[in-house]
Amino acid sequence: MENISRKELQIINSHSNWSKEELETVLRDNVYNDAPAWQKFLRIFFLGLGASFMAAGIIFFFAYNWKDLHKFTKLGMVEVMIVTLIIVALIFKISMLVKQIIISAASILTGVLFAVFGQIYHTGANAYDFFLGWTVFVALWVLVTDFAPLWLVFLVLVNATFVLYWEQVSLGWPWPFACLLLLLINTGALLLFNLVPKLTGFLNAPWWLTQPIALAAVFFATSGLCYGLFEEQVISSIVLLIITAVLYTIAIKQSLQQKHIFYLVIVPFSIIIIICALLIKLSKGSEFLIVIAAFIIVSITLGTRKIISLQKKWANE
Amino acid sequence: MSKKKDIRNIMFQLASRYGNAPTFDEEAIVSEYEKKNADDTGMLIKLVTIFGAILAAIALLFFMGITNLYNSAAALLIFGTGFIAGSVWLNAFEDGLTLVTASITGYMVGITLFCFGLEKMGLTTSMICTWIIAISITSFFITRSYLFSFISVILICGSFLGILMDHKTYDLVYFYISIITILLTFVFVEEPGILRANKLVSMRYEPIRSGLMAALIFGLVIAGVKGIVPISPDQKWVAFIPTMAAIIYLIYRASAIFSIATTGSRWLIYIIALVPLALTVSAPAISGSLLILFLSFYANYKTGLIIGILSLVYFTCQYYYDLNFTLLTKSCFLFISGIIFVLLYLFINKKWNDEKI
Numbered sequence: 001m002e003n004i005s006r007k008e009l010q011i012i013n014s015h016s017n018w019s020k021e022e023l024e025t026v027l028r029d030n031v032y033n034d035a036p037a038w039q040k041f042l043r044i045f046f047l048g049l050g051a052s053f054m055a056a057g058i059i060f061f062f063a064y065n066w067k068d069l070h071k072f073t074k075l076g077m078v079e080v081m082i083v084t085l086i087i088v089a090l091i092f093k094i095s096m097l098v099k100q101i102i103i104s105a106a107s108i109l110t111g112v113l114f115a116v117f118g119q120i121y122h123t124g125a126n127a128y129d130f131f132l133g134w135t136v137f138v139a140l141w142v143l144v145t146d147f148a149p150l151w152l153v154f155l156v157l158v159n160a161t162f163v164l165y166w167e168q169v170s171l172g173w174p175w176p177f178a179c180l181l182l183l184l185i186n187t188g189a190l191l192l193f194n195l196v197p198k199l200t201g202f203l204n205a206p207w208w209l210t211q212p213i214a215l216a217a218v219f220f221a222t223s224g225l226c227y228g229l230f231e232e233q234v235i236s237s238i239v240l241l242i243i244t245a246v247l248y249t250i251a252i253k254q255s256l257q258q259k260h261i262f263y264l265v266i267v268p269f270s271i272i273i274i275i276c277a278l279l280i281k282l283s284k285g286s287e288f289l290i291v292i293a294a295f296i297i298v299s300i301t302l303g304t305r306k307i308i309s310l311q312k313k314w315a316n317e
Numbered sequence: 318m319s320k321k322k323d324i325r326n327i328m329f330q331l332a333s334r335y336g337n338a339p340t341f342d343e344e345a346i347v348s349e350y351e352k353k354n355a356d357d358t359g360m361l362i363k364l365v366t367i368f369g370a371i372l373a374a375i376a377l378l379f380f381m382g383i384t385n386l387y388n389s390a391a392a393l394l395i396f397g398t399g400f401i402a403g404s405v406w407l408n409a410f411e412d413g414l415t416l417v418t419a420s421i422t423g424y425m426v427g428i429t430l431f432c433f434g435l436e437k438m439g440l441t442t443s444m445i446c447t448w449i450i451a452i453s454i455t456s457f458f459i460t461r462s463y464l465f466s467f468i469s470v471i472l473i474c475g476s477f478l479g480i481l482m483d484h485k486t487y488d489l490v491y492f493y494i495s496i497i498t499i500l501l502t503f504v505f506v507e508e509p510g511i512l513r514a515n516k517l518v519s520m521r522y523e524p525i526r527s528g529l530m531a532a533l534i535f536g537l538v539i540a541g542v543k544g545i546v547p548i549s550p551d552q553k554w555v556a557f558i559p560t561m562a563a564i565i566y567l568i569y570r571a572s573a574i575f576s577i578a579t580t581g582s583r584w585l586i587y588i589i590a591l592v593p594l595a596l597t598v599s600a601p602a603i604s605g606s607l608l609i610l611f612l613s614f615y616a617n618y619k620t621g622l623i624i625g626i627l628s629l630v631y632f633t634c635q636y637y638y639d640l641n642f643t644l645l646t647k648s649c650f651l652f653i654s655g656i657i658f659v660l661l662y663l664f665i666n667k668k669w670n671d672e673k674i
Contacts, residue, residue: 004327004330004331006617007353008324008327008350010512010522011324011346011349011350011353012324012327012328012331012341012346013512013513014349014512014516014519014520015341015342015345015346015349016340016341016342017340018513019513020509020510020513021509022335023509023512023513024509025335026331026335027508027509028574031616031617032574032615032616032617033574033614033615033617034574035574035575038571038574038575038614039665039669041614042665043662043665043666046658046659046661046662046665047658047659047662049593049655049658050655050656050657050658050659050660050661050662051655051659052655053651053652053654053655053658054651054652054655054656054659055655056637056648056651056655057648057649057650057651057652057653057654057655058648058652059648060637060644060645060647060648060651061644061645061648061652063644063648064643064644064645064648261359261361261362262361265361265362265365269365269368269369272369276372285383286379286380286382286383287380287383289376289377289379289380289383290376290377290380292373292376293373293374293376293377293380293422294373296369296372296373296376296418297369297370297373297418297419297422299369300365300366300369300370300418301416301417301418301419304362304365304366304417304418307362308362
């Protein structure tokens with residue numbers, strides 16, 4: 001039987017003579033989750049909660065900074081935990097999902113290990129060093145495990161490392177330049193998740209991994225360009241503008257080819273925000289605000305109508 | 318395959334699969350289906366529309382600030398009423414996309430100007446909130462747009478919270494959470510009944526569900542995040558009990574899916590559910606998030622599922638951050654809780670694997 005969505009059932013229901021019980025049966029058979037789905041959900045729910053709480057408990061334990069422990073004991077405990085987790089993942093016959101969760105926990109503990117090291121030896125390392133070390137040392141596990149939540153954590157670490165590098169170490173790099181590099185990093189990740197599965201069957205990234213990365217890329221592009229407009233950082237802003245324009249064009253083309261609306265929504269919205277920033281910059285007084293309000297309303301209305309007409313066209317093809 | 322043929326095919330499959338030969342008004346269904354498809358916006362576009370409307374409303378309000386409109390209560394009330402009436406009128410006859418951004422902007426600007434006008438006349442916050450409730454209820458029943466109905470539900474619930482804050486009856490927030498919890502559970506679990514009920518309500522089922530969920534999250538934030546309002550921790554059980562009852566009722570409904578016949582097995586499931594719930598008795602925000610998660614999974618509502626997961630992570634982190642114990646004590650609580658969850662996983666995994674054999 002063809003898949004029936006809730007929306008279709010609601011439409012049919014409003015013009016039918018179904019009783020409440022009949023509609024409940026139809027919803028249960030076609031929309032609501034069945035027993036296998038519940039079993040999978042509850043397994044993931046309890047295992048995920050268990051792993052997260054245990055990892056958090058360990059992190060809190062080390063954050064307590066238990067002064068009585070010798071420094072080698074502190075480091076040794078974390079290292080033993082990491083080694084134990086990896087051995088369990090490699091040797092025992094457990095499901096792939098459990099192995100991936102175990103290696104994710106080991107990746108989090110790597111960060112704990114670096115934090116304890118920094119705390120013991122008062123290395124004076126700024127946060128950038130800590131995040132860089134953590135990122136580098138889990139990179140291989142992330143690649144091998146091919147676990148989407150771990151990829152997300154890894155990319156957050158990469159972005160955090162870079163932002164902290166800009167803040168603490170870079171010699172006065174303008175924010176638009178930093179945003180350009182962050183845009184390229186996140187776009188590179190997106191390219192990886194798009195091309196590698198087609199070539200190797202590896203790195204299958206779900207939408208909840210690729211869309212936050214795309215949102216981060218668009219956020220940095222928008223932020224950098226708006227900042228560059230107001231702080232008048234011309235060279236870096238122009239370079240960022242050119243590269244953003246190229247990437248946005250590619251994103252729109254890909255959306256049109258794949259008949260997917262995500263980039264068709266976030267890219268125009270980013271452009272609207274940038275144009276609003278430009279209008280605010282060019283305006284001489286607050287009277288221009290009504291023009292900005294009108295621009296936002298008209299552009300979103302026109303943009304939304306265009307997207308809906310595209311969706312209608314794709315549905316009929 | 319055209320959409321017209323698809324929906325007819327679906328109707329044929331439903332009629333042949335389910336006995337009692339239901340009657341369908343085919344032409345009305347096809348016509349409504351084509352219209353809804355034409356105007357289907359999806360959650361992403363709705364979010365962009367709301368965000369854009371908020372930005373435009375802020376710009377308009379700033380512009381009105383420089384025209385000295387805010388100095389006159391009468392002008393504020395006249396313009397506010399005009400914006401509200403115009404926006405509602407635009408959406409009264411259809412729920413399509415035409416001018417939806419403009420009408421939502423106009424509605425938000427109108428509500429803001431109306432509130433400023435009432436405040437300038439010397440009305441208290443509670444009286445202003447009462448006016449907002451009245452306007453929102455009227456707008457809810459007149460307009461047909463999803464976003465308008467959603468905003469109306471948010472304004473009604475938010476105004477009730479506003480009245481509580483104005484009277485400084487902060488502990489009543491727990492009662493607010495209890496009432497919204499019961500309403501939300503009813504809306505999710507009784508979806509078939511609501512959809513077969515009065516057309517005025519069934520047409521607005523989805524914005525009611527989303528609006529109540531957002532209203533519950535607001536309440537949980539106030540109760541769960543320290544420092545927002547001076548709320549007493551002694552009354553947390555007021556919010557916890559309905560949440561626990563709702564989860565147990567949901568388990569009772571879900572047990573039909575597993576075809577659990579024996580009373581012993583049912584009681585075992587209730588005990589398994591009560592173990593994690595018992596850990597949240599002093600954190601109604603966490604049990605509230607769990608309820609949202611389970612309700613959304615029960616009804617296969619993906620947006621609610623994401624909201625449930627995010628709120629569960631946030632409120633759990635917030636709770637443990639705010640706990641007035643040493644880090645060592647907190648780490649013990651967390652580790653022991655983690656072990657309990659892993660044991661529960663092993664137990665249910667073994668039970669279901671044994672059942673397969």
